[in-house]
Each structure stands twice: as C-alpha cells, then as structure tokens.
Amino acid sequence: MQQALTLSERVIAVLGARLGLRYFKRDPIPDGLDTLDVPAHGHEAPPGLLDAARTAAPDLLVRLQSRRDGLSDDEAATVRAHVGPNEVEHEKPLPWWQHLFQCYRNPFNLLLTVLATVSFATDDTEGTIIIATMVIISTVLRFVQEARSNKAAEQLKAMVSTTATVLRRDVLDGADPAAMVRGGRLGREIPLSELVPGDIVLLAAGDMIPADVRVLAAKDLFVSQSALTGEALPVEKFSHASDAAGTNPLEYDNLAFMGTNVVSGSACAVVVSTGARTFFGSLAQRVTAQERTLTSFQQGVNRVSWVLIRFMLVMSPLVLVINGVTKHDWLEAALFALSVAVGLTPEMLPMIVTATLAKGAVMLSKKKVIVKRLDAIQNFGAMDVLCTDKTGTLTQDKICLERHTNVWGQLSEDVLEYAYLNSFYQTGLKNLLDVAVLNHGELHQRLDVVNRYRKIDEIPFDFQRRRMSVVVSENGEHHELICKGAVEEVLAVCDRVQHGAQVEPLTPELLTQLRRVTGDLNAEGLRVVAVATRHLPPVQEAYSVADERELVLVGYIAFLDPPKESTAPALKALAAAGVTVKVLTGDNDLVTTKVCREVGLKVSGCVRGDEVEKMTDAELATCVARANVFAKLTPAHKERIVRVLRANGHVVGFMGDGINDAPALRAADIGISVDTAVDIAKEAADLILLEKSLMVLEQGVIEGRRTFANMLKYIKMTASSNFGNVFSVLIASAFLPFLPMLPLQLLTQNLLYDLSQTTIPFDNVDDEQLAAPQRWNPADLSRFMICFGPVSSIFDVLTFLGMWHLFGANAAEHQTLFQSGWFVEGLLSQTLIVHLIRTRRIPFVQSIAGWPLLVMTGMVMLIGIALPMTPLAEYFRMEALPLAYFPMLAALLLGYAVLTQMVKTAFTRRFGWQ
Template sequence: MDTHATARPMQWNGLSSAEAQARFKRDGPNQIRPQPQRRLALQLLARFQNPLVLILLAASGVSAMTGDVMGAAVIGVIILASVLLDFFQEHRAGRAAERLAEQVAVTVTTLRDGLPCALALPQLVQGDVVLLSAGNLVPADGLALEVEDFFVNQAQLTGEPYPVEKHVDPSAGFDAWLPEAGNAVFMGSSVISGSARILVMRTGSATALGQIAASLAKPAPATAFERGTRQFGLLIMRLTLAMVLFVLLVNIVHHRPLLESFLFAVALAVGLTPELLPMIVSVTLARGALRMADQKVIVKRLSAIQDMGSMDVLCTDKTGTLTQARIRLERHVDAQNQEYARVLELAYLNSSFETGLKSPLDDAILQHGEVDVSGWKKLDEVPFDFERRRVSVLVARGSQRLLICKGAPEDILRLCARYEGEGGEILPLDAQARGRIEGLFDRLGDDGFRVLGIGWREVAADHPHAVVTDETALIFAGLAAFLDPPKASAGPALAAMVASGLAVKIVTGDSERVTRHVCAQLGLPITGVLTGQEIARMNDDALRARVGGVNLICRANPAQKTRVLLALKARGHVVGYLGDGINDAPSLHTADVGISVDSAVDVAKQAAAMILLENDLHVLHAGILEGRRTFGNVMKYIMMATSSNFGNMFSMAAAAVVLPFLPMLPLQILLNNLLYDVSELPLPLDRVDHEDMARPRRWDMRFIRNFMLVIGPISSVFDLLTFYLLIVLFKADEALFHTGWFVESIATQVLVIFVIRTRRNPLRSHPHPWLMLVSLGVVALAMLLPFSPIAGDLGFAPLPLEFFALLTVLLVVYLLLVEAGKRWFYRRWAYA
C-alpha cells in the first residue's frame, strides 16, 4: 500500500492508465460485496438444483434401467428444454436490466494520466486521486491532499448527523485512521460543502464501511411483491404435496406398479407447480424496465417496478418538480419593504464565497454581476445544514470583518437583536418591529415569493474562524424575494395522477404561504397542512393519525420528511418519494419507491430505485402506468396458474380414484406442462386494459385464493365431463383416454388465457399478436401430435374426428362458463 504517496506531490495528478489497470486486476472492483459473476455453464447447472428436476432425472434413469429407454429419453429432453427455456429467458432479462442500470450509474471524477475523467465507482483503485465537491459521495477511504472548507457527513459510520470538517495533515499516518480523524474520508460519506482532492488508500471490502458490512452482512428485506410471490408459491406447493401424496396412496391401494406410480406422482407435482413463475416475473419485470426506459424512466432495482404499480401515495418536493427551477431574484428589501441595495450586496457576498452545494437561490443572486466584491476576501464559513437552515461566511475587507448569515427568514430573524432602519440606521429589534417584519415576509409568501432573510454582524479582528455560536446578536438587513414560476405541465400531470388514484403530497422545506400560492396556480386543492414545527411536537402515533388527512407538509427538515414517510407506510400505503438534493437522500431510501432525476446529486441518485431522465411529472406518470402494466401481466399468470392448477388437482384426484389405470402417463404430464409453459412465454408482451391501470393494485392473497376457488372447479367439471364422454361415448381404452384428456387439457388450459387475461368481454380486449399466435399454435400442435410419427413413443392414439367436433362444443361452453364465473367474481369481490 502506497502510504508514502502523500509525501510525493508529483503523484497528486493520479495514476497512469496502465498502473490503474494493473491495480484493478490485483485488488478487484471497488465494491463492498462484489457480485460473483459465475460462468454461464455454472449458472445453467445451478438450475438443476431444483429438487423436482433432480427427482425427475433420477426417475428417468430408473426408467432407462428397467428397459423403457425411449420414455426415459423423452422425459430427459422435456426436462432439458424446460430448464433451458427458463435459463435463457432469465439471463436475457437480467442482462437487459444491467444495461439500463449502467446508464445512470454514479461516477466519480478521477485523475488518470494527469487528466480528469469520469470513472464508474467500481473502477476506482488504490492510489487514484479523486476530486470531490458538494453533493458527491465519497467513493473509497482516502487521505485529504487539498481541501477548501471541506465538510462531510459520515453518519453511516459514526451515527453523528452533523457535518464534520476535514483538513490536510501530512504528519498523520495511515494506520492511525479513525472515523474522527481530521484528514481522512471514508466510503459511504457524502460531501456537504467545499471541495477536496483525495488520495484513495483503501477500496471495496478493505474500507472501514466494507469491514463493517462484512461483519453485519444481511440480505435486503423482501419487497411486498417478493413476499407475495413466495406466499403464493408456498400455497401451491402445499396443495400440490397433498394432492401428490393422495394420488400416490390411491395408486398403491389399486396395486399399480410402484415405479409407474412414483413417476406419475412426480410428474404430477411438476405439472401442478407454477415453476414458470420466477421466469415470468423476471422477464415481465425486465420487459417493464425496457418499456419504462422508453418512457425516460431508468429502473435500478427491478422489484421497484411492482412497487411503482402499487404506489398510492406520491410525496414530492416543490422546487424543480412543480416549479420551473428558473428562480429569479425579484426584490431585495429592508425592514420597511423598501428596495435596499445593501441587502443585495450582503446576499451576493454570502453566495459568492459559499463553497457548499449552490442552490438555485444562490444562482439567482449571483446573476446580479453588478455587485463588486473584489475588495473582499473570505476567512471562514459555517456551511449550510438542514437543521439550522442557514449558511454563514466570514469575510474581510481591510480592517473590517463581517459575519454574513443567509437563510430561512424566521430563523434569521430569531437570531437578530437589531435591524437596519431607513438610511442604514441601526435600531433595536423590539416586538413591534419584529411583528412588522414577520408580516412583511408573510405578505411576500402570499404573493408567491420565496424569501431569504439576511443578517450580519461585525467580528473582532482577533476572531479568524466562524462557528455556529457566532450566529447570535445579528443585525437584520432585510429580505431577498425570489419567484419560481410553476411548470405549465405540472398542473395537468398532477390532475392525471389524482385521476389515476394517486394521492399527491407536497413535502417541502419552503414556507406554507409560498407553497399554497403554487398549489393554487396548479389547481391542486389543499386538504390539510402540517408544518415542521408541528411534526417536532408530535409522537409517531399522533403523526400517523394526522398525516393521512393532509397533502401539504411545509418547513420540514430531512428527519421530519422521513418520519412522514414512515407514518404513511404504517397506515398501509405504498409510498413513493421524488427528490434530487442531498437532503432528499434519507427520504429516497425510506420510501417504497425512491425516485430521483438524472441531474440529481450523487447521494440522491445512489439512494433512488428509479431515475427520471427528464424532471417532468408527465414522465413520472407514464412510469407509474408502466409499473401497473407490468404488475397486471404478472397477475395474469398468477390468476391462470392458480385456477388451472386447482382445477387439475380435483380432476387428478377423481380420475385416480375411479379409473383402473393412470389418467395420464408421466411423460404426457411433462409434455403437457412444457407446452403450457411455451404458450405463456409472450405474456410479458401483452396489453393491459385501461381499467386495470386506472388504480394502484396490490398483491392480495385473499383475492387470488377466492379467484382460484371460483374458476378452478369449472375446469374440473369439464375435465370430468371429458372423462365420462371418453369412456361412455367413445369406449376409450387406456391410450385413447390419455390422448383425449391430453388434448382437452391443453386446449382448455391455453385458450382460457383469452378469458382470464382481461376483466372485459374477451372479444373487446385484444391480446398481443404474439400471445395469440403462440397460444393457438400450441393448441394446434397438441391436436396434431396423436397423428404424428412420434405418437406411439408418446403413448398417444389417433382420435376420431367426432371427438374434435365434441371438443369444440365443450370448449365454447367451457369458455362461456368461465366468462360468466369471472364476471360474477368481479361483481362479488372488490377490485384487487
């Protein structure tokens, strides 16, 4: 490790590309827990760890040893085809998601070959020189080479929420590093203000954060969607296990061959288990991510798509989302509401010398280039933080030293003991004057102005540094008033979101009056207001009771915003948060769906699950609808799999009891399952009806169970009717019975897709062409197999033409009854 690098300033320009590449090969990527990239062959072999697959392979081997080589070979081919299908679909989906995430990956400015370049965080190596500024994440552990008013938040390591200033200390050794070390920065920290040049000393798992993470590594908590799919899978598996044990017991009682009975039971388990669910979910979510990318929404975490579809509350900041973020300084007035040039001069000095992340208000102040600050120099700074809501700079000109403080007007006024009257006269700030000034910034707020208070005081010449305790006994100079017009698109976008069943809540650090003015211009009715001061006085229970009835939360700091989100989640809401600043990172992490924009600071982009490529609510609304579309397509498979599997369970149970032979050969069950899986492959491409996207939808096991109990028995009735007709009307032997039920089972399972996929009349809701083509193709293939050259190998016998005429009638009646049952169900049960 190059601990002596700080003593060699020539290395302050970074590594050469060749040396960096060599170190990357030696140390690996700069990740706390690098994702192991297994070879494709190993990933494919891992698919065979499925217990059902292993049992089937073992059963196939036993069949081969007993002389049924052809049956064993066909079973092996079907298993291999199913596993390959699952593997390639998920692999393609995963790669697509990775490529999308790379588009919005956080980068760091690094010096390579003496020139600055943007580098992905994992590419960083020990010895790199990194340039950091306000809003950046600290990408690795490092030593400060150069700093300028450099403050970082390292709460992730120390739990201390306040910024810590870092400085250069060449005498400090690497081994002496502690979180409180003044010259060290650590991965996971964020830069609050200032700038620095950092020498990277430790990367990845070797960092302080990496060592903590290694000892406390825990898997991420499952999302509501992941918990739901797991519960669904367990429900089906329990029902399947019970059915398989029952059928196996019946076959043993009937003295059927043990191996054949065992193969039948295992094949039945495969046929009844929704093993396609993980692949359908993965492919549908990846397809949704690609479609959302077309809508200018990049998904970093695929499971967030489902949360987006279920989201029923959106919390958003005001500036830049509801407003244009093109802020103009319109007025700079004294305590008497008169234009006062000194207010502009003091504000300009503060913004000019502030080294923290410049806000749009600072940019608006600095547009007034007529202010001359050439005679002033900066001595020190107390950076902005979201608890104080102000920033102070200590400046000097000749023998004069001023501490200039700028921030929220009520906070600045609270710190002032005097104010500037007409002609610059310094007057005591008595209760009457204080009330007059408060009334002034209230009126400015009512007119839609964002207001900053400006205070100052002289500092003694022997006071070279500025600290928070210096922000007392200030002189109130006046107010700077800004206008930020609402976006023309925000009003219609908000209306569309509300019409889509989404509750929009404005969570802002701005004043109530300004935010009310903006909401009035956008046509957003105010249902209730909560302020940061009120939140501070409430316990969590009181906040939970209050937060549901308000849609305007003002003057809230980051901790209070997080409490609001937690209160909403505790009320059962799925909550999204849209933000782009340093102060938004905790809220983005807390929300079910953290949403940021491509122009956001690094800490916000890192915390977000989705990134908007355009800061426009219409883009977000399109992403929400796409999330609902994706969720809807996953639910289609769930509804079809449950109803189909439940119906097949009853059919198998009845057939096993009354028939003198197996109702279907194990090989035929596996083939049936494979063909059904193929018919479902285009489901992620399918259209979703407007009414299914009109409201947020959540995973509801009760709803799914009830649907299964209503539709499943209809399938069983027609299976039993088919049994009766085959035996009584067609006098079917074992082979003909197997063939007839195989064809009827495939036809009913696949064609019912077109009924269950929509809540509408199926003739008025058009499926995706690929879904229709593949589904009809699978049914046609099933009907042709009994007449194919391999029919005998599959255990099929040719079916009489009368069977197909009868099957057509059965299918029409079956689909009509399912449609009637579906309509009754949706009238009986509320919208899921």
C-alpha cells in the first residue's frame, strides 16, 4: 500500500487538470450487457467497492437504482444533489482567508514579523510600521497575483473539454444515428463532474477511467494501473462477479479506478463511487500533505534565499557589535542591525516569482498554449531538445485514402471493401486511417452492410501486435476474420496470398517481391496498411489473438498525409532558437524520412525500433546524439529514448497525443500535448496546445524563456545589491563616529527599492536572451554576487568621503546631512542597478526597459530625491541637500553605471550572460 501512495503523487498533482476526449463510437457495448434485465429502482444502500466487486451485475444495478440503459437526466441530477459533483475535494480552492495566510506564511515574512516584534518591543514605532508595511505589501501583492493566476487557470481549463461517454435513458431528438448504440440507447458526452453513482459509462482505448467503476461487460479490456500500483504491464479486466476474499480493491479484476486508463479493448461499466469517495479520492486525502518534488528552479531559488538568510544571520550580529563598540549606544546599534537584517531579506521574491509565472501563463495562453503546471514554464524555456511525432505535427493530420491495391500494387475494390468492413465494425479507438476509409460511404449501400453482415466479435488493436481484427458473419453462412495493420505484423500471421481468384502459398521469393511493392509505396510518402482475411466455419462466437493465424493477404490500403506548410518555417525557427527537433514515430522509416525531407528537416540518421531494442544504454546514448529520426517505435522505445536524452544532459520536451505517447510524456522534462489528444496523453502533459503546430510551440518556447529571464533578473538584483550593501555598512560602521543611516531611513530606503522592482514581470527581454535555451545555474549566481556586489560599495565609500570632506558632515552634529546624502545616493544607485543588470547591453541606449518598470523606477527615484526637501524630512530625520551635492551625485551615478557596464562586459566574456 505504501508503494501505491508514493507512485500516486504524480497523478494527484495533475488530477485537477485532467482533460477528456470525445470519441466517435459505433456499437461500443460488448456482448453480454443485453442479457442484463433489471428493474429501474431498488431500495438497498449504495455498495462499497468490495461489495460491488462481489455482487452479480443485475443485483448491483438494483442496489445502485440504475438500469442497463443508465439513468435519466432527472435521476442523475437527484443523485448529484445528494452526493455532490465528481471532483476530488483537495482540488477545491482555499477560502480567501486561508489563501491569504498561505501567502503570508513564507520564511521571509515570518522573519520580518520577528524583526517587527523586536522593533515594537524596543519602542521603535517607525521601524515597526515600515516593516509591517513591507510584510503587508508582499502578502497582499502575492495574494492578488495568485488569485488572478488561479482565475486565469480556471478560464484556461474551460477552453478544453473534460467529458465521459455515458448512457442516459433520455433519447434525444435529432441525434446522430452514427452515435446510437445497440438497443436504441444513445452514448452521450457529459462533463466528468456530472457523473454520479449508477451512471453507465462506455470505455474504449485511450479513455481515462472517470470514476471508480464495476465492469458489466468487457471485450479484451486492458487497463493501465501503474499510477496506483506501479505495475508496468496493463491488467485485464473482466465482467464476472468476484469471489475473492481480499480487502485491497486493486486486487479485484472487475473493478477499474479513477486516474487509470484503458490501453486496449472496450467495456461498459457502472459507476460505483465518485469524487472524494473513490479509491483515488481517499488516497489523495492521505497524500496531499506530502510535498511535491521541487523543480531545479525552485531548488535554486530556495538555495539563494537561504544563503541570504544565513548571510543576514552572520552579518547582523557583526554590525551590532561594531556599532555598539564604536558608538557606545547599544540600543541604537541594535535597531540599526535590525534594519540591516530587514534590508538583506528578499521579501518580494515569492511575489515576483508568482507574478512572473502567472503573467507567463496568461501570455502563453494568448499563444494558444495552456499551462497546466506553472513551474513547467522554467523547463519550457530551458528545453533544448524537442521529440515529436510525425503525424499531425509535421503533416496536416488530414489523412486521405490514396490507393487500395492488391498484393501486386494493382487497383482492387475487394481490398477497399474488406477495409471498410473492418473499420465500420471496430469499436476501439478509431484513428484517422479509419476515418479516411469510412469516408467511402458509398460502400455501405453497395455492400448492403445492414442486411448482409452481422458482427460476431472483435480482436482489439494493441501496440505490440500493431494490428486489429473483426469477425463478421456474411448471410449467416460463414464467419470471416478481417485483419488490418502494419505490413510486417500482418505478414507475420499470413501463410497465403490472394492472386486473382486463386490463393498461393507465401514463399520467401514472393515475400521479397511483396516487400518491394510496399517499399515503393512508402518511398512515395504513402503509409501502407496490409489487409488479410480468413474464412472460418460459424461454430464459435468468441475469438482471440490466437485466431489471427493462417491468414490470406489480400492487399494494401495506402494513405497520404501531406506535410503542413507551416512545418518548414517552424523547424527553422526552432533551430534558430537552439532547439533540436527529433522525430519519434511508430510509422514506417521510409515514409518518415520522405516527409522529413519534404519539410526541410535534414535527416542525420534514421534508426528503427528493432535496432533500438538491441542497443545498450551506452550505445543508445551515442546513437541519440547523432540520429534525429526514429521510426517503428513502441511506447517503451519512445520512453527509453527520452530518458537517455535526459541522461545526456539535455532538457527534453516530448510532444504527443496518443496512448502510445503517455510513457514518454511522463518521462520528459516537459510533456506537451494537444486539446484533441486522448485523455491519458493530456493527463500526462504539462502543457496543452490548442493548435497542433510546431509554430505554436516555437512561440511558446520564446514566451517561456521571457518568463524565466524576468524571474532571474530579480534574483540577480536582490543578491548582488544586498551583498554590496553589507560591505558598505561594515565599512561605515567601523570608521564613522555615528550611524551611516538611521534605522528608519534604512527601512524606508529598502521599502522604496522593493517597490521599484514589483513591475519586473512586465519588463522587456533582449532578443539574445530568447535566442537560446536558458537553464538555472546557481553557481553562476554566486559568481554574479561576488563580481557585482562590491561595485556599489566603491561608490558608497566615495559618497562617504564626499559628504565628510566636501560638505563637512564629519561630526555627530552634522550626521543628518551625511545620512540624507547617503540615503539619496544609496536609493538611486540601487534603483539604477535594476536597469544596469536587467540587460547585458548598454541600458537606455541599446536596451530599454518596459514602460511599467520605467515608470515605477522613475517614481521611486523622484521620491528619494524629493524626500529630504519635503515637510516629511523632519519625520525621517533628514535635511535638504545643498545644490552642490547633485553634481557629485550625478558624477557618482555616471561612474557607477560606467564601471558596472565594464564589469558586465568582462563578466559576459568570461562566464556568459543568463
């Protein structure tokens, strides 16, 4: 059980963003459900999961007050009013007062609260007010930004559908007959949250299990429960009542659970539990207290934060001792040390990070990219390798049936008819190939499908066999198994070939000739699907994979999926942005390489899945660094390639929309899917594209880098500025006969400086910072602090000398003038560093900040200059500065800007600029 808890965390983390899918289903109810004939209402209490597993299906429906054809809308509404929506409770937003407390409760605010308490205890009213103001501003700004972010996230979720397929007794007028299921019942799509116990749900390959359900009828139903149990292989589910005596619901093979997904087959099931009453919901309540693993960016931010806090814990006592010994006023020294501690606290860091990520998510939504997890934005900007499928990404995803030929490549109507019957009667996941075949609706009348054929059974598709079969009865005379799938996989179960009216043995010479025909079709960019048949006596009603043998190959259907016009420019843009594109597909290698050439992707090596299978991890690591096209891959191959790329040091994004993509989506640093994907793919993804296009993705990558760059700016500014200020304070404390700045003045300066940075999330970002992937590098930040911090101290010392020698502020009676002069210079130099460090270019000339940052920093600088000259100067114990001070101030600021630019240039040449 403990193993299940640990492995479930990643599912619980994304349950709130889990997305649904609408399927085109025909006759999806497996045989067996029609034999259930139960009354509409019962009087027993709703059963638990174990009781549901052990109860016969008719009795279970009675206890759930349901029927084989489901509930009516009114009945479902009544049940929903009693049990609530199908939502896990931990997903609900916190009440505003709890959210406000969460925003307050961070190490910086708690530390400032302690400092404010100390100030209050020492009768430092002004200091208490200013520190409290800092805490209030930081908390309120974060609260507002997170509330806006949550609201935006809910609006973005509403842009994609979250549905399940259910049977409701209400027969809708004007319904599409193609959606009708046997018995006159209608399969309808409803929001997941509207499911209630007693609902009858229809399941097919690719579906997420929308609640805890008991299987009523199943056909080759395999469910992946790895999210709950850690089992790598799918588990087969059955419809019979279980006689097991175990107490673990996961051990019962007729139950399926919320959060798991259908790998293959189809089923009809009744909902037993919804929302927090599900196995998943009860599990979530027990593990949500466990913290999610931190991303590299979060770990780096925390590391920097605690470095500054430890730095403060060391330097503040040192400042206290130096000032106490030299000034002999220990109370004033304590208040000053307290103010230094406040100045070293990056209290705006949580708000800046939250605001930047929230703004990034909103901006990405305008680029048609929905962010399910805000922290994923950092990985989006750092991504340097993108693995993507071919179909629908490089191509138009509008597949048309181009040819239907016999085994010799000659036009054949018989092959098309067999393919139509197979696609028409299959109930699993209908892909675009099936849709293209079914577009030949004229065959329906010509074959007289309704009167002439009856479906007997189906052998669903899976990614190991790469083929599927249906068995139909023609006029009740015989059974015909019709199989279609990948050429090699179908050939593996064929021993004969249709040649006109004759059937020939499949000899090695003939096999070589057949492969030449399919190879020629592939070379033209056509995707080839083989079609084979087998005539059987009408003596059995159930068929399995073992019956796919001794087939007769009748021919091929070939499809064309033209390349997208936007693919070539998108690939160029991604390459220019430093992102290497690698194609991972289950399709044929010849087709894939031809499409790659047509869209301008230079193929540096094409590797097939069977070759990947034979490689060791070391060999594959070398291979993935060289090759950029991988074909005929299984889901396991895709996942392994992604993991090896990550082990090679890359930040890997994987873009996929199919069931077979889910393992790779989870293995990647950032999983990317589309809103039309199967729901298991969307559940595993971090980002959802509203348009399946590499161009959309490229725009999203740039926006992710912009968001990351703005977050990094604040961290750089805070770290370097605080590091430099400590040196200035220590020097002044050691040599001056008075405090270089009063605690109230230091706190006010820090508050104004923090306000000047609140608009950093809205700043512009230089093009070169968007041109290459950006990765978090804490070591680079340490170098940055050491290189840039002392630069400000040089000009602080020059200010001390100027105030001492030029303006005579060299005694205790003139300390107000000294303190006013350093207050203005310190605030302006700190604010100026915002513009100096935000870019590697020359500020105001080669790179101009965004207007919100320009306005805010300009206002703060004007306030700083004006404060000593206003009536408030007396309150802050300042005095007006002489006019001669301002030329000195201008010269100091100019020198500071020039020296910082020189250091910046040298630093960039040596270490680069992030």
